[in-house]
Amino acid sequence: MNTHETEASWPPPRSQWLRYWSAAPAEKAETLAAEIAGHCDVRDITLPQSGLGLLKLPDSALNDLYFLGEVPVSHAHVEVIAPDGTRAEGGARLLDDRRSLARALAVLDATLAARLPHHEQALRLLETGRATLQETEASRNAILTSTRVDFSLLGDGSEDDDE
Amino acid sequence: MGYVAIKGGGKAIEGAAEALEALRAGGSGSDPLSLNAIEHQLRLLTSRIMSEGGLYHPQLAALAIKQMQGDTLEAGFALRAYRSTKPRLLETPPQDTGNMRLIRRISSAFKDIPGGQMLGPTHDYALRLMRFELAEESPEPFRRMASTFLKNAPEEALPDSFPKVLDSLRSEGLLPPKATNRNPAFDITRDPLIFPVSRSAALATMARAETGSMLAIAYSNMRGYGDIHPTVAELRVGYLPVMLPHPVTGELTEAGEVLMTECEVIAMYEPDESESAKGAAPEFTLGYGACFGHNETKAISMAILDRALQKGMRDGPENPSEDPEFVLMHIDGVDSMGFANHYKMPHYVTFQSDMDRLRSTREKYGERGETPQEESHES
Helix, strand or coil: CCCCCCHHHCCCCHHHHHHHHHHCCHHHHHHHHHHHHHHCEEEEEEEEEEEEEEEEEECCCCCCEEEEEEEEEEEEEEEEECCCCCEEEEEEEECCCCHHHHHHHHHHHHHHHCCCCCHHHHHHHHHHHHHHHHHHHHHHHHHHHHCECCCCCCCCCCCCCCC | CCCCCCCCHHHHHHHHHHHHHHHHHCCCCCCCCCHHHHHHHCHHHHHHHHHHHCECCHHHHHHHHHHCCCCHHHHHHHHHHHHCCCCEEEECCCCCHHHCEEEEEECCCCCCCCCCCECCCCCCCCCCCCCHHHHHCCHHHHHHHHHHHHHHCCCCCCCCCCCCHHHHHHHCCCCCCCCCCCCCCCCCCCCCCCCCCCHHHHHHHHHCCCHHHHHHHHHHHHHCCCCCCCEEEEEEEEEEEEEEECCCCCCEEEEEEEEEEEEEEEECCCCCCCHHHCCCCCCCEEEEEEEECCCHHHHHHHHHHHHHHHHHHHHCCCCHHHCHHHHHCCCCHHHHHHHHHHCCCCCHHHHHHHHHHHHHHHHHHHHHCCCCCCCCCCC
C-alpha cells in the first residue's frame, strides 16, 4: 500500500500508524511519548521486550513454508490512563532493536486510538512519517521509471537511440 | 604424552588484537569508516553479510564488516554470534512476497511480463572497466547524485508491487500446482539437519549459505555435472513489508520492511513415470531461491540447487549438486571457514604423535634393511 491517501482518508487506519510513526524521527516519538506520560498514567500491560523473530515465507514456486532468516523485533503493550479517567490500550511490534521506541509508539497508539490529550501531536507525527515515506516511494519509483525496458522493435520509430 | 601448560600466550594474543586494530587505522590519520557509509556505499557487501549471517540488520552487518575489516566470513560469523545472544520473541505469519515493493524486476523467459521489466540498480550492462574518477571523488557531486537522479527521472507513478510471472504460466496449467497442505517450516537455528531433510530445511539452509560455496556447486550443475538448464522466470529485488499482529487489535500491521532478492527458475519438463502420474500432462519444473538483501548470484544459484535437490530427493542423486547431504553440509560459510581455520590452532600433541609413529616405523624398516615406503599422514 502506498502513502498517497486522499485527505478524505486521513488519518489512515490504525494498521498503518506504526509504519508512519516508524518513519518519523525516533527521538520525536520518544519525546512526545514522554510528554504524554507527564500528563497521563502509563502502565505496561506486558514489559517491553526486544529480541528476534523468524521470518516465515511460502516459496513462490511450490508454496512450501520456510524461514528466510531472523529479523530484530521489539514489542510493547501499554495502558494509558488520562487525567479524566479515560483508559486506552496501545501496542507496537516493530522490526527494530529499541524497546524504548516500541514503548513510545505504543503510548502514541493508545493516545491516538482514544483521542486522549496530545493526540493532535501524535497525528502530526503521522504526517511527518508519511512525508518521509513518500520521499522513499518517490526515489524507488524513480528507479523503476528510469530503468523500465522498452521492447519496441528497432526501426519502428519509437526509439530514438542510435543502436 | 600430555598437554603442557605454557605462559606468555596471553600477552601475544593481546598484542595480536592491538596489531589488528593498528592496521585498521592504517597509521595514515584517515577518518574511521562510518556505519552509514558502509551500509550504503558497500550495500551489496552489507546484503551479503546479512544473508550469510541469517539476520536482517543492516547496521549490525555494517558494524561486522568494519570490525572484521572486510572479511565476509568473519563478519557473517560475528552476526551469527550476536543473534545467538538474543531471545526469540516470535515467528512471523507467512509473508507474501507478491507484496514486495520492487526496485528491480526482470525475466529471461518473456519480454512482455505483466507490469513490464525494470532493470533497477544493476551492473549487468556496465563495462567492467575501471572508473578511475572514483579514486578521487569530490564530496559535493557525490552528495548531489541522488537528488539529481530523482530530478531527472521520468514523472510517472508506477505501482510499487507487481504480479508474479509464474502466476500467468500457472494459470495456463504449465506448472505444477502450489502445495495446499503445507508442512510447518523447519527451524535450522534450533534443529540439526538429519537426512533426509525436508525441502523447507533445504531452503532455509541455502538462504543463509555462503554465496561462493552455493555458486560453485550450482556452477558444477550448469557446466555438466547436472542438467537443470534453467530459465529465469523472474528475478526481483525489493522491500518486503513484514506484517505482524497488532498487540491490541490483532490486525496484521506493518512492522517494518526487509530488502530481499527472489528468483524463480523454470526447468525443462521431465516425464514422470510414477504410477500416480500416469496419464497426467507434462509440466515444467521449478526452482526457487531467495535471500536477505540484494544478492542475485546467490538467489539464482539457490534456485538452481533447489531444482537439482528436488530431482535428487525424488530419483536419487546422480551428481554432487543433486545430493542433499553433499550440498547442504558444505555451503555454510561459518561451518566451513571454522573447520578450515581450526587447522591453524595448535596440533602439537597430535603432530608429535604422528612424528613418533613415523620414527618408529622408519626404525622398524631400518632393522629389516628395507627401504621405507611413503606413508600417508592424517591428522
